[in-house]
Amino acid sequence: MDSPFRGFRAIFYKESLHLRRDSMAIMFALLIPLVEMVILGAAIDTNVRQVKTVVYDQSGIMEQTGESHGSQQSRALLDRFRNSDTFKVYKYVHSDKELTEEMVAGRAKVALKIPYDFDRQLLRGDSAQVMVLLDGSDSSVAGQTMNVASAIGLDESLSRMLPPGEKPAIEIRPKVMFNPDSRSPNFFLPGLMAVLLLFVTTMLTAFSIVREKERGTLEQLFVTPVRPLGLMMGKIMPYFGLAIVELLMILAFMHYAFRVPIHGSILLLVGLSMCYMFTHLSLGMLISSKANSQNDAMQRSMGIMLPSIFLSGYIFPRDTMPLIFYAMSYFVPATYMMDIARGIILRGAGLAELWFNAAMLLIMGLAVLLLAARNFKKMIV
Amino acid sequence: MSDAIVAQDLVRKFGDLTVVDKVSFQVKHGEVFGFLGPNGSGKTTVIKMLTGILPLTGGKGVVDGIDVSENPDEVKRRIGYMSQKFSLYDDLTVLENLRFYAQVYGLRGAEINRKIEETMARNAIEPYKDRLAGKLSGGWKQRLALGCAMLHNPKILYLDEPTAGIDPVARRKLWDLLFDLSGQGITFFVTTHYMDEAERCSHLAYIYYGKLIADGTPDTLREIPEVRPPGTHRFEISTKDVTTALRKARKLPFMRSATIFGRSIHALIDDKITEQELTRELDNIGVHPDEIRPLAPDLEDVFVELTYRHQAEREAASGQSV
Numbered sequence: 001m002d003s004p005f006r007g008f009r010a011i012f013y014k015e016s017l018h019l020r021r022d023s024m025a026i027m028f029a030l031l032i033p034l035v036e037m038v039i040l041g042a043a044i045d046t047n048v049r050q051v052k053t054v055v056y057d058q059s060g061i062m063e064q065t066g067e068s069h070g071s072q073q074s075r076a077l078l079d080r081f082r083n084s085d086t087f088k089v090y091k092y093v094h095s096d097k098e099l100t101e102e103m104v105a106g107r108a109k110v111a112l113k114i115p116y117d118f119d120r121q122l123l124r125g126d127s128a129q130v131m132v133l134l135d136g137s138d139s140s141v142a143g144q145t146m147n148v149a150s151a152i153g154l155d156e157s158l159s160r161m162l163p164p165g166e167k168p169a170i171e172i173r174p175k176v177m178f179n180p181d182s183r184s185p186n187f188f189l190p191g192l193m194a195v196l197l198l199f200v201t202t203m204l205t206a207f208s209i210v211r212e213k214e215r216g217t218l219e220q221l222f223v224t225p226v227r228p229l230g231l232m233m234g235k236i237m238p239y240f241g242l243a244i245v246e247l248l249m250i251l252a253f254m255h256y257a258f259r260v261p262i263h264g265s266i267l268l269l270v271g272l273s274m275c276y277m278f279t280h281l282s283l284g285m286l287i288s289s290k291a292n293s294q295n296d297a298m299q300r301s302m303g304i305m306l307p308s309i310f311l312s313g314y315i316f317p318r319d320t321m322p323l324i325f326y327a328m329s330y331f332v333p334a335t336y337m338m339d340i341a342r343g344i345i346l347r348g349a350g351l352a353e354l355w356f357n358a359a360m361l362l363i364m365g366l367a368v369l370l371l372a373a374r375n376f377k378k379m380i381v
Numbered sequence: 382m383s384d385a386i387v388a389q390d391l392v393r394k395f396g397d398l399t400v401v402d403k404v405s406f407q408v409k410h411g412e413v414f415g416f417l418g419p420n421g422s423g424k425t426t427v428i429k430m431l432t433g434i435l436p437l438t439g440g441k442g443v444v445d446g447i448d449v450s451e452n453p454d455e456v457k458r459r460i461g462y463m464s465q466k467f468s469l470y471d472d473l474t475v476l477e478n479l480r481f482y483a484q485v486y487g488l489r490g491a492e493i494n495r496k497i498e499e500t501m502a503r504n505a506i507e508p509y510k511d512r513l514a515g516k517l518s519g520g521w522k523q524r525l526a527l528g529c530a531m532l533h534n535p536k537i538l539y540l541d542e543p544t545a546g547i548d549p550v551a552r553r554k555l556w557d558l559l560f561d562l563s564g565q566g567i568t569f570f571v572t573t574h575y576m577d578e579a580e581r582c583s584h585l586a587y588i589y590y591g592k593l594i595a596d597g598t599p600d601t602l603r604e605i606p607e608v609r610p611p612g613t614h615r616f617e618i619s620t621k622d623v624t625t626a627l628r629k630a631r632k633l634p635f636m637r638s639a640t641i642f643g644r645s646i647h648a649l650i651d652d653k654i655t656e657q658e659l660t661r662e663l664d665n666i667g668v669h670p671d672e673i674r675p676l677a678p679d680l681e682d683v684f685v686e687l688t689y690r691h692q693a694e695r696e697a698a699s700g701q702s703v
Contacts, residue, residue: 010484014470014477021472220468223432223539224485225457 007226011234041185048144050088054108058116086148185258191314194337205284263348276337279365289375308334385568392439402591415582423591461530465542471515486533500528520551619645619672
């Protein structure tokens with residue numbers, strides 16, 4: 001009886017040899033993940049802290065010298081800013097011109113200007129105004145510093161209005177779940193996993209087939225008794241194995257080197273990751289059925305990589321996307337993997353919460369695989 | 382004993398385009414069958430149909446007694462195939478390439494090693510077994526590729542331009558090997574553009590725009606009436622400025638056809654004109670040949686003549702239809 005997987009062992013044997021001698025593939029699978037994890041895990045901190053701040057305090061100007069060491073009130077306010085951990089006052093200036101210069105030069109992200117009548121207004125019971133200039137060229141820094149500055153203003157005002165010992169009527173007590181210290185590695189590394197796995201699965205599989213097209217060896221294989229399924233599976237399996245090794249390596253590194261706690265089941269994570277790998281191996285097949293050179297395959301892989309990075313919620317939250325991009329993100333497999341990885345690792349989610357993601361990945365993978373198989377059939381003829 | 386390969390009215394269409402048009406031929410066991418034709422004439426398509434890759438639009442193909450339409454997989458198992466690119470894996474060693482193809486053709490266990498030993502001995506590639514295939518020279522690559530294609534003892538081998546880009550010594554050696562093997566009963570289906578190789582085939586067929594326009598031994602082809610029409614004979618005219626001479630000579634009324642071969646012109650003329658008359662006529666139009674001698678047609682003449690003739694027919698046919 002002729003098995004539809006005929007030739008699987010031969011192809012698997014050969015492909016494993018290729019993989020062993022392909023230093024680029026090994027680098028992609030094992031070295032690049034480590035480098036990226038170090039960069040994203042250690043170097044990037046999305047929490048806004050110690051923002052460089054310049055101050056022009058007009059209050060308390062000495063009549064004779066024109067120098068200012070601030071007034072009692074303004075010093076109290078500035079202490080509040082300093083103690084917030086968000087601002088770091090690195091310089092005092094003595095004119096509007098200097099203040100603007102520091103901002104334009106980019107040395108300061110925030111500039112505070114306290115007017116000369118600051119104390120007088122406060123004592124009179126009027127509203128004292130403090131100008132806060134923000135560098136909007138980095139919107140997330142500008143947004144966060146603005147919030148903190150406003151909060152300091154409100155807080156300071158409240159404490160002045162309330163009699164000593166009195167508590168405000170409502171007190172907000174926020175508690176951050178799943179990532180209580182708001183650590184960046186906890187947020188980035190599970191997502192990075194999804195992006196890194198994509199390289200090995202999509203790109204390396206696509207390359208392995210396109211290379212045979214370029215060399216003319218694929219044509220030769222069609223003349224042998226190797227069956228299409230045997231060929232495909234023999235090609236896929238070594239990369240599937242490599243992807244699993246990579247996944248375990250990433251998990252270990254993430255957990256032991258970056259102390260990211262894994263709250264859910266590792267077994268479930270590996271299982272659901274396999275669904276994701278399947279989707280991307282199929283995409284690799286689809287690319288290789290269309291691409292005629294490794295360059296071409298590279299371009300097409302980029303077409304999958306970019307939406308996976310930008311639309312999946314890996315860097316930018318999906319909820320704030322315009323509707324059309326939000327809708328598009330449903331067609332990006334990495335979106336589901338992002339949810340699976342963060343869900344299991346950070347929230348301790350189980351299959352009950354994540355079965356839909358797994359199902360979507362499998363459906364997409366199957367659809368793509370059928371499309372690829374159809375293209376291959378056309379290619380032979 | 383039945384024929385090794387039988388093509389019966391093979392037809393292959395791609396959409397409206399008929400690429401192979403009712404091609405029929407028979408190849409006997411042990412023959413070296415040369416399949417010739419210009420690029421794009423349908424050679425590769427015929428090979429694809431007779432190796433079980435490409436379904437037929439019409440007609441019938443039988444290879445080693447197996448119908449290619451009914452059981453393409455069985456056909457693939459019984460044949461060997463080597464393309465001009467040799468289809469080896471450059472980053473695998475000689476031994477690994479052989480091992481891979483042994484597995485592809487379903488050999489198992491001890492048989493794999495036995496067949497590999499045998500192949501390496503026959504092709505004398507044993508000393509190179511641990512070398513990467515990419516590091517072999519063209520001739521050795523070709524031997525290895527042939528070895529890979531023959532691991533499973535196929536009785537029929539398809540060689541698609543096996544000597545393209547190979548040095549003359551390696552070419553000669555390969556052909557010696559082919560004859561040695563064909564003596565053992567193996568049938569070869571070979572495509573080539575080299576006329577000296579075509580001369581060595583025991584059976585030739587020539588395909589042009591999907592139609593088979595010649596089929597026979599090299600000797601019978603040389604005698605076909607299109608090439609040696611009654612009432613003509615052939616001369617080789619050696620002269621200095623061949624291009625100018627050709628342009629002038631073609632204007633002579635008795636000149637049936639004229640083609641440049643190196644530094645001489647092969648001319649087909651009415652046999653009423655003798656060698657002396659030809660010399661005189663050429664003199665009159667300002668061509669002063671160094672030498673004129675009678676010529677038996679070689680295979681290149683045959684194919685050039687056939688190609689011109691069919692080209693003219695095609696143009697006439699398309700002219701009418703427009």
